Amino acid sequence: MKRIVVVTAGLSVPSSTRLLADLLGDAAQRAVEARGVEAEVEFVELRPLAHALADHLLTGFPSGELAAAIEKVHRADGLVVVTPVFSASYSGLFKTFFDVLELGVLDGKPVVVAATAGTARHSLVLDHALRPLFSYLHAVVMPTGVFAASEDFGSTVDGDLQKRVDRAAGELATMVAGSHAAAPEPARKTVEDEFENPTDFETLLRRASEG
Amino acid sequence: MTGMQFGIFTVGDVTTDPTTGQTPTEHQRIKDTVAIALKAEEIGLDVFATGEHHNPPFIASAPTTTLAYIGAQTKNILLSTSTTLITTTDPVLIAENYAKLQHLTDGRVDLMMGRGNTGPVYPWFGKDIRQGINLAIENYALLHRLWTEDVVDWQGRFRTPLQGFTSTPRPLDGVAPFVWHGSIRSPEIAEQAAYYGDGFFHNHIFWPASHTRQMVALYRKRFAHYGHGTEEQAVVGLGGQVFMNKNSQDAVRIFRPYFDNAPVYGHGPSLEDFTEATPLTVGSPQQVIERTLSFRDYVGDYQRQLFLMDHAGLPLKMVLEQLDLLGEILPTLREEFAKVRKPGVPDAPTHATLVEKAGGAHDSTVYAAGDTATGTSDRDLDDPEVAAVIEGEL
Numbered sequence: 001m002k003r004i005v006v007v008t009a010g011l012s013v014p015s016s017t018r019l020l021a022d023l024l025g026d027a028a029q030r031a032v033e034a035r036g037v038e039a040e041v042e043f044v045e046l047r048p049l050a051h052a053l054a055d056h057l058l059t060g061f062p063s064g065e066l067a068a069a070i071e072k073v074h075r076a077d078g079l080v081v082v083t084p085v086f087s088a089s090y091s092g093l094f095k096t097f098f099d100v101l102e103l104g105v106l107d108g109k110p111v112v113v114a115a116t117a118g119t120a121r122h123s124l125v126l127d128h129a130l131r132p133l134f135s136y137l138h139a140v141v142m143p144t145g146v147f148a149a150s151e152d153f154g155s156t157v158d159g160d161l162q163k164r165v166d167r168a169a170g171e172l173a174t175m176v177a178g179s180h181a182a183a184p185e186p187a188r189k190t191v192e193d194e195f196e197n198p199t200d201f202e203t204l205l206r207r208a209s210e211g
Numbered sequence: 212m213t214g215m216q217f218g219i220f221t222v223g224d225v226t227t228d229p230t231t232g233q234t235p236t237e238h239q240r241i242k243d244t245v246a247i248a249l250k251a252e253e254i255g256l257d258v259f260a261t262g263e264h265h266n267p268p269f270i271a272s273a274p275t276t277t278l279a280y281i282g283a284q285t286k287n288i289l290l291s292t293s294t295t296l297i298t299t300t301d302p303v304l305i306a307e308n309y310a311k312l313q314h315l316t317d318g319r320v321d322l323m324m325g326r327g328n329t330g331p332v333y334p335w336f337g338k339d340i341r342q343g344i345n346l347a348i349e350n351y352a353l354l355h356r357l358w359t360e361d362v363v364d365w366q367g368r369f370r371t372p373l374q375g376f377t378s379t380p381r382p383l384d385g386v387a388p389f390v391w392h393g394s395i396r397s398p399e400i401a402e403q404a405a406y407y408g409d410g411f412f413h414n415h416i417f418w419p420a421s422h423t424r425q426m427v428a429l430y431r432k433r434f435a436h437y438g439h440g441t442e443e444q445a446v447v448g449l450g451g452q453v454f455m456n457k458n459s460q461d462a463v464r465i466f467r468p469y470f471d472n473a474p475v476y477g478h479g480p481s482l483e484d485f486t487e488a489t490p491l492t493v494g495s496p497q498q499v500i501e502r503t504l505s506f507r508d509y510v511g512d513y514q515r516q517l518f519l520m521d522h523a524g525l526p527l528k529m530v531l532e533q534l535d536l537l538g539e540i541l542p543t544l545r546e547e548f549a550k551v552r553k554p555g556v557p558d559a560p561t562h563a564t565l566v567e568k569a570g571g572a573h574d575s576t577v578y579a580a581g582d583t584a585t586g587t588s589d590r591d592l593d594d595p596e597v598a599a600v601i602e603g604e605l
Contacts, residue, residue: 054479055479055480055484057479058476058477058478058479058480059417059475059476059479059480059485060417060418061417061418061419061422061488063419063480063484063488064488191396191397191398194398194399194429195398195425195429198398198401198402198429198433199398199399199402200402201402201403201405201406201437204344204348204399204402204403205348205349205352207345207348208344208345208346208348208349208352208368209349209367209368210368211342211345211368
């Protein structure tokens, strides 16, 4: 069973960001299952975690539901992340969630980046803001990002939103379902990894003296 | 002082009292810290620990000066640190300063190693913060040798080499001060404490219990792995944070403005949420007793409980009142913890227990070969030629 987690940062109800997240979640599930592997899709809505995220910035630790959301992301085989565009970039809420993740949580994780806005003029936000962010976090960003302006939820001359959704989902599914998939040996051990499998002291000593 | 130790730890922050707008001067805060330590001895606490910081708003630089001054005015209380910056302080200076303090206070000293809370401290002392863990590991490896070996040859990555170096004074009675390793969220430090068979102290007050449980469990498991004893024989300390009033509603009412404006977590979660998520206890003395006893449920029987009492701008008068209340519940805390303590759990380490473990005290003075100024010589007096020359000179 492969786990796809969709992180979505829409603020309004209903939210076009959530709408796009749903499209991507469904498509990813279909695409993984089309490759003969079972898949489940879980959503992480950031709006209800807004207070907990602000608290985390101040206290340094995640409270209950936020801790559970982070754990979900940590355990995911593949991620879809969707943000509304605010002032020419991802929203602050969206960024905060990824700011509080510990180093290594996204290492080697396949990610589809997606964004929504009122106008297609913001579409480069995928490549100018989201892609560098997830590259920095050592995620493996799929070649196809999905941007949806309001007009894309109808039919447009620029082509079918669903086609872009399916292409991105297909790329993600290939990584997630493939045996040789993304997940190479993660470069960094997280704190949780250390609890399960501590680095022995001789190694720590050697690392200290050799760098 | 057997079984479990209770004490207080301070970070030495100069913080505005949010209810009056008044901020103490450095001088006032330094004197207040001493008053708090003396009060800790008066109410029968076992440990007073001070932090080490090198920047405003803290007055906690030069910790051994503070501890020596307190040591001169007290008889029983054990003086410790919370924490000693093993990353940016030369281990040779730590070895010298704390061994000296050990002699001056007749062994009432131990230390807690830590990595600090201010990034620029690293470059201020010529270090690289990205090497934080590596510095903690290599520097302590040297410190450990300086205290256990009379003559040390050393070559490492972070400090200039030593050839035939003897750190003076040698530890009192030939026994190094006990060392705790403090960490909030670095499993490597738990591993380090376990490797040496040293104590592990979890700050506890900034993270939920579930995390403290994991850190302590890791330390205990690895302590046993390295052959120092069973998991139950590992030496564990915890932080805690309390504010008391006979009437629990009054405790909440009085403490809330301090909580809401506290430098670390202020303007964040509500007092109620933070109390639920962390060990912070604001309420009646009975509530503090019950909450503190509950720590044992997730870390096992442990050796040291330190409370943070002077923070968030609380005025001295209020801190001293809090300590009086802590003094009142202290006998109950001792009694209740002793009742449930499993047999075979070690007592908190003190100089006396360490000396006993080492098979008794022995003076460890390293006498130099000598020199002409002190009447001996660094030259071989058995060599008649040398002796003749020296006699001729004299």
